Amino acid sequence: MQMAQIKKPIAITLGEPAGIGPDLTLQLFANKQKKPLPHMVVFGDAAFLSARAERLQLDLDICQISNISEAVDLESDTLPVIEVGATATDAPGFLDRENAGVVTSSIEAAVAAVRGDECRAIVTAPIHKSNLYEAGFKYPGHTEFLAALCGENGVSPRPVMMLAHKEKRAIPVTIHISLKEVFSRLTVGRIVETVRVAHHDLQQKFGIAAPRIGVTGLNPHAGEDGAMGDEEETIIKPALAELKERFDIRTDGPLPADTAFAPHIWSGYDVIVAMYHDQALIPVKAIGFDAGVNVTLGLPIVRTSPDHGTALSLAGTGDASPTSMYEAIMLADKMTNKGAA
Numbered sequence: 001m002q003m004a005q006i007k008k009p010i011a012i013t014l015g016e017p018a019g020i021g022p023d024l025t026l027q028l029f030a031n032k033q034k035k036p037l038p039h040m041v042v043f044g045d046a047a048f049l050s051a052r053a054e055r056l057q058l059d060l061d062i063c064q065i066s067n068i069s070e071a072v073d074l075e076s077d078t079l080p081v082i083e084v085g086a087t088a089t090d091a092p093g094f095l096d097r098e099n100a101g102v103v104t105s106s107i108e109a110a111v112a113a114v115r116g117d118e119c120r121a122i123v124t125a126p127i128h129k130s131n132l133y134e135a136g137f138k139y140p141g142h143t144e145f146l147a148a149l150c151g152e153n154g155v156s157p158r159p160v161m162m163l164a165h166k167e168k169r170a171i172p173v174t175i176h177i178s179l180k181e182v183f184s185r186l187t188v189g190r191i192v193e194t195v196r197v198a199h200h201d202l203q204q205k206f207g208i209a210a211p212r213i214g215v216t217g218l219n220p221h222a223g224e225d226g227a228m229g230d231e232e233e234t235i236i237k238p239a240l241a242e243l244k245e246r247f248d249i250r251t252d253g254p255l256p257a258d259t260a261f262a263p264h265i266w267s268g269y270d271v272i273v274a275m276y277h278d279q280a281l282i283p284v285k286a287i288g289f290d291a292g293v294n295v296t297l298g299l300p301i302v303r304t305s306p307d308h309g310t311a312l313s314l315a316g317t318g319d320a321s322p323t324s325m326y327e328a329i330m331l332a333d334k335m336t337n338k339g340a341a
């Protein structure tokens with residue numbers, strides 16, 4: 001990658017103003033002499049961030065800029081902020097629908113900056129999903145919103161959610177849907193598409209030449225030969241056969257999901273693809289909630305985020321751990337600096 005590309009900042013979104021997202025960005029920036037960070041620019045509201053920094057008793061220079069190119073020339077201890085045309089209220093722990101505008105505008109502006117080649121990756125701070133829904137937000141989460149923002153000619157890429165704790169990675173085939181819906185949304189095509197995206201991005205974005213991919217079953221004991229459900233026989237095995245025959249992608253599975261994430265099995269794979277959200281996310285959050293990273297695969301841009309949510313009760317206290325946010329920033333940096341993570 002070119003030097004000029006490396007110097008482009010990483011776009012950080014504001015996240016839910018009532019939550020810990022803004023705090024973590026400020027805490028990390030205030031500590032950057034001890035724990036260095038790549039260049040970054042926050043998309044949000046400078047006045048709000050100044051108020052939150054004061055509340056957290058962080059000694060920080062926050063500077064509103066109008067062009068991203070200005071970020072690179074600032075003193076290294078000044079946090080650059082691009083205004084997004086909406087403001088946020090500094091009321092930690094108190095959700096306010098009125099803040100939905102700044103939350104979504106921040107994501108939109110950050111994506112536009114990456115797609116416009118002004119920033120090199122986006123790191124999103126947590127959003128409060130139900131607060132956004134109440135304000136009319138139509139996407140289940142960032143993952144689906146980002147795919148829509150990256151669409152072209154009315155076609156959106158198929159986003160794939162991957163949670164990672166160091167080298168342990170897990171992907172859910174179905175994402176933000178009710179458990180009841182999983183049964184109708186789990187199809188051969190969806191599994192094939194998910195594994196293909198994972199295989200491609202592990203090669204291209206993580207530098208893993210021959211990704212080792214495990215795929216779980218849906219039912220207890222991967223169906224116990226059909227005695228505990230037949231989705232393994234009718235959906236998952238045909239999908240794995242198609243991956244091998246049509247795309248030359250080899251996988252192991254269906255693996256019983258309760259043992260697939262045992263450390264000695266999980267460590268034999270670069271990723272384990274599971275059938276639904278909690279099957280994949282529980283193991284990652286259980287082994288490393290403090291340092292897990294959420295990466296969206298399948299997009300034309302690099303996007304990472306911490307693995308936790310808004311933790312409203314910790315907002316404004318300074319007690320939230322910034323480690324997962326730090327790992328998200330450093331993974332985005334690594335993925336865009338060297339093409340490998």
Ligand SMILES: NC(=O)c1ccc[n+]([C@@H]2O[C@H](COP(=O)([O-])OP(=O)(O)OC[C@H]3O[C@@H](n4cnc5c(N)ncnc54)[C@H](O)[C@@H]3O)[C@@H](O)[C@H]2O)c1
Pocket residue numbers: 020125126127128129130142294305306307308309310311312313314319320321322323324
């Ligand atoms: N990337 C995202 O935008 C994202 C990710 C997960 C959840 N969420 C959203 O966050 C909201 C709250 O979700 P939740 O309560 O299930 O999960 P949560 O991650 O906000 O909180 C779960 C528990 O972990 C603690 N916690 C979370 N982050 C912490 C940190 N950095 N340091 C110390 N403790 C921390 C919380 O205090 C709480 O006890 C929901 O609206 C959910 O949709 C957003």
Ligand SMILES: N[C@H](C(=O)O)[C@H](O)COP(=O)(O)O
Pocket residue numbers: 140141142143144281294305306307308
């Ligand atoms: N399911 C994710 C998690 O628990 O970490 C989270 O809700 C984030 O999803 P988005 O990145 O799509 O907002």
